[in-house]
Amino acid sequence: xxxxxxxxxVDTERYLIGAIGGPNFGDEAILxxxxxxxxxxxEGRLICDGFRxxxxxxxxxxxxxxxxLHLSLWQALTDLKTIYSNKGSIxxxxxxxxxxxxxxxxxxxxxxxxxxxxxxxxxxxxxLLGLARFAGWKLKVPVIATGQGxxxxxxxxxxELRTLFGSLEKIDTREQYSEEVSGSPTCTGxxxxxxxxxDESVYSFHYSQPFIGLSLQNHLFSGLSVIGGFFTxxxxxxxxxxxxxxxxxxxxxPEDIHQLDRSFLEKAYRYGIYVEFVSTFSMLxxxxxxxxxxxxxxxRYHVHFFYSMxxxxxxxxxxxxxxxxxxxxxxxxxxLWPVMKADNLNIPQAIKEISKGSIAVIxxxxxxxxxxxxxxxxNMENIRAKPPENQETILKIMNYVLGL
Numbered sequence: 186x187x188x189x190x191x192x193x194x195v196d197t198e199r200y201l202i203g204a205i206g207g208p209n210f211g212d213e214a215i216l217x218x219x220x221x222x223x224x225x226x227x228e229g230r231l232i233c234d235g236f237r238x239x240x241x242x243x244x245x246x247x248x249x250x251x252x253x254l255h256l257s258l259w260q261a262l263t264d265l266k267t268i269y270s271n272k273g274s275i276x277x278x279x280x281x282x283x284x285x286x287x288x289x290x291x292x293x294x295x296x297x298x299x300x301x302x303x304x305x306x307x308x309x310x311x312x313l314l315g316l317a318r319f320a321g322w323k324l325k326v327p328v329i330a331t332g333q334g335x336x337x338x339x340x341x342x343x344x345e346l347r348t349l350f351g352s353l354e355k356i357d358t359r360e361q362y363s364e365e366v367s368g369s370p371t372c373t374g375x376x377x378x379x380x381x382x383x384d385e386s387v388y389s390f391h392y393s394q395p396f397i398g399l400s401l402q403n404h405l406f407s408g409l410s411v412i413g414g415f416f417t418x419x420x421x422x423x424x425x426x427x428x429x430x431x432x433x434x435x436x437x438x439p440e441d442i443h444q445l446d447r448s449f450l451e452k453a454y455r456y457g458i459y460v461e462f463v464s465t466f467s468m469l470x471x472x473x474x475x476x477x478x479x480x481x482x483x484x485r486y487h488v489h490f491f492y493s494m495x496x497x498x499x500x501x502x503x504x505x506x507x508x509x510x511x512x513x514x515x516x517x518x519x520x521l522w523p524v525m526k527a528d529n530l531n532i533p534q535a536i537k538e539i540s541k542g543s544i545a546v547i548x549x550x551x552x553x554x555x556x557x558x559x560x561x562x563x564n565m566e567n568i569r570a571k572p573p574e575n576q577e578t579i580l581k582i583m584n585y586v587l588g589l
Contacts, residue, residue, distance in 0.1 A: 197229035200295045202258055202317065204302035206237030210437040210465050211487030213242060214388070215299045215332070215376045217469065220245050221387070222379065222562060232292070234258055243469050255286040258295075258320065262313050269587040277580065280319050287320055294568075295321050299332025299359060299376030301486070301511060305339040311349065312583040318352050322573045327354035329565060332376035332558075335363035336510055341582065348578045354568045357561055360514030373561045374518045374554035377487060381494055382555050385475075389495060392474035395541070396461075397424055398481035398499070400435035400488040401442050406504050407527070408442045408484065414532040415482070416449040421456040423536040432460045433474060437485045439465075478541040484527070486511045493520035498545045500535060502527045519550030 201219055204212045216233060223231055224246070231249045233240055236259050239251035254260050261283040268279050295317050297303070303310045314330070321328035330353055338346060350356045350367040357371045358364045364372040380388045399415060401408030414420060415432070424432075432453060436443035443462060450460050463474065473491055481492045481499035489501045489512055501512040501524045512524040521544060 196291050197227065198232050198290060198292045199223050199227070199229065200232045200234065200252075200292045201298055202234040202295065202313075203298040204300050205233065205235030205298075206240035206242060207438055208242040208465050208469070210435075210468050211377070211485070211490075212298075212300050212302075213465070213469050214380075214487060214491075217245060218377060218379045219296070219298050220249050224248065226566070229291075229293070232256065243466060256290065258313060258317055262309070262316055265312065265316065265583075266309075266587060269584070274584050275580070275587065277576070280316065280580075281323070284316070284320050284323055287324060290324070292324055292326055294326050295328045297328075297330035297333070299334075301334030301336075301359075301507075303330075303333060304335050305337045306507065308339050308586045308589050311339060311346070311586045314353075315349060315579045315583040318349070318579060319576075321354075321570065325570050327568045327570045329353060329355035329357075329568060331355070331357045331561060331565075332359045332373065333357065333363060333367070334359050334511060334514070335366045337507060338366045339586070341585070345578055345582055348575050349582055352575055352579060354571055355565065360510065360517060362510055362514075371557075371561060373557040375487075375490055375514070376558070377490060378494070378518065378551075378554050378558050379562075380491075381551065382559060385495075387472065388491065389472045389475040392476045392479070394431055395429055395476050395478035395480075396431040396433045396474070397429050397536070398433045398435060398479060398483070398488070398492065398497075399442075400437050400481070400483035400485045401502075402438065402440055402484050403442065404438070404440040405507060406484040406502070411484075411502070411527050411530075412442055412445070413449070414530075416445075416452055417533070419533040420536060421453060421458060423533045424458055425456050427536060427539055428478075428541075429480075430458055432458060433463055434460065435463045435468065435483075435485070435488060436465055437468070437488055441485070480536075480539050482530075482532075482535075484508065486515070489520065489522060490515050490518075493522050493545050494518070494551060496545045498522070498539065498541075498543055500525065500530065502530060504528075517550070518554045519547040521545055521547065 234252040347368045359375045484502045503509045
């Protein structure tokens with residue numbers, strides 16, 4: 186998938202950190218594509234750090250390892266939280282204490298892989314970014330963050346978040362709204378766009394028949410209240426008339442719908458429509474099922490992302506501004522899917538209006554973002570560590586979010 190340019194010291198390590206370990210399909214898929222990239226670029230080890238330990242939920246190869254607890258920034262953050270609880274604040278000395286184990290490593294860079302986890306929904310993660318910033322200064326290595334979704338942003342005084350983001354050697358965002366928050370000079374889209382720079386077998390496999398795909402979550406979205414609408418007589422009749430004999434239900438994360446009331450299964454069966462469940466692990470290891478005449482309804486960002494970029498039609502649903510903005514970012518990358526509030530979706534009518542073979546993505550926009558991300562990859566290898574700056578401001582932000 187990537188041109189091989191190996192030749193560095195085999196004892197070196199790259200440190201990849203993100204919202205990994207759930208497992209959440211999108212976050213794990215992003216981690217996977219970066220491990221493929223780094224494996225092609227250098228001979229050393231990859232250390233992966235997530236909010237669960239061990240964080241790797243599937244095999245990425247012997248050269249890819251979960252960070253041990255003493256080398257986990259997520260764990261170091263937990264230690265800082267304990268210190269804050271006991272003392273009411275943290276100091277530079279406390280940060281040095283929790284980072285001391287990192288002094289014995291051969292880490293060359295710290296990379297926050299893409300996703301939407303550094304924002305006001307999880308404000309403690311600003312402290313995680315700050316802690317990584319101090320680790321980078323301690324080790325004299327660059328700290329980079331790519332494909333970041335930074336909204337909703339925490340409200341702070343005097344553009345302090347921009348100071349935190351600006352302290353990194355590289356901050357790259359996945360959509361323009363996050364670009365405005367961070368002051369980032371680059372917006373290369375979602376990191377997963379790198380999959381489309383190579384072989385499609387890495388992320389998909391051919392499915393034998395057209396299907397209706399459903400990926401509805403129960404976190405920041407009321408999936409259970411929506412899914413019943415796909416099993417009404419009118420909806421099932423519309424599916425049958427449109428030539429769909431299969432419904433695939435995707436579990437993109439643990440909080441997603443992954444089982445149904447048996448009455449739904451039996452009712453669909455009476456219409457000659459079979460229901461199949463697709464687990465997160467299957468999506469990561471086998472890839473996403475693909476048939477060109479399928480159609481997908483989803484509240485999930487990365488299900489929308491992958492299927493629209495593959496040219497499959499669909500509808501993206503949201504119930505809050507967080508997901509409205511996320512889906513709009515995929516539109517900017519070329520998706521032609523309608524993005525609508527779940528309450529406004531007329532399910533039977535939407536199924537009746539499915540036009541097989543219609544265009545789901547604008548190729549020129551998709552290609553432009555692929556080239557942007559490839560350019561980012563090229564530039565990343567030339568990034569060098571810069572000296573410490575604005576340390577007091579970053580410590581202030583960390584204390585603030587630890588106290589929330």
